[in-house]
Amino acid sequence: MSLFQQIKKRLSDFVRPKKEIEPAEAYNLWSSTYDEQTDNPIVFLDKIVFDELLASINIENKIIVDIGCGTGRHWEKMILNKPRELIGYEVSNEMLNKLHEKYPKAKTYLIHENNLKELKDESCDLIISTLVIGYIENLSKAFVEWNRVLKKNGEIIITDFHPASLRKGASRSFKNNQELIFIKNYIHSLKQIKTIAKRMGWDEISLIQKRVDESIKHFFEKNNSLQVYEKSLGTLILYGYYFKKV
Secondary structure (H helix, E strand, C coil), X not given: CCHHHHHHHHHCCCCCCCCCECHHHHHHHHCCCHHHCCCCHHHHHHHHHHHHHHCCCCCCCCEEEEECCCCCCCHHHHHHCXXXXXXXXXXXXXXXXXXXXXXXXXXXXXXXXXXXXXXXXXXXXXXXXXXXXXXXXXXXXXXXXXXXXXXXXXXXXXXXXXXXXXXXXXXXXXXXXXXXXXXXXXXXXXHHHHHHHHHHCEEEEEXXXXXXXXXXXXXXXXXXXXXXXXXXXXXEEEEEEEEEEC
């Protein structure tokens, strides 16, 4: 579901259905069309934020773990920077199948309960997780596992829906055969994320926050939703954190 549809429903006192499905089931359904999104401002902004954060890190000859890798949206960008190894973890088998169509030799694993059991302690240089941590209920437990496999001076990039927009009614959802599917998720505040990261011994290097602004106005124009654009102007909708393990 596009951001415009979410905002429209919120502005018209849309009551969000209580029924939500688990991420694995949802993304199995979504996998066949996931890469065809051309009017999704969240995906558009996520690429901008991720590319900006990645540009500050030298990943050449580094081991990267992509948690919630999906169909490998960011893999082309990373591969161009010549990492030693790129490892993907994902809850949806169908999303991994799509990734392997693009990268047949990719090393990927289905993840269960945030367990990275295939990885040794202090074995990777960079962990990335984009548009994913809202699906993780116990963030502390997940970060402990990430910290286990991350080398000293290792780095972490996290992006996700901004909690401010989720609290105002934005949803993680998509259409499947004209049916609106809502995905079960959790809201983690930026303060909570930073607090848990600090307990792990991760320093905050940078935080990027994106709002509804001119950079995504063309999405609203394309959907004849300029009125929605005006009403939502300035709304925080996405963030990106860059941490370093010290």
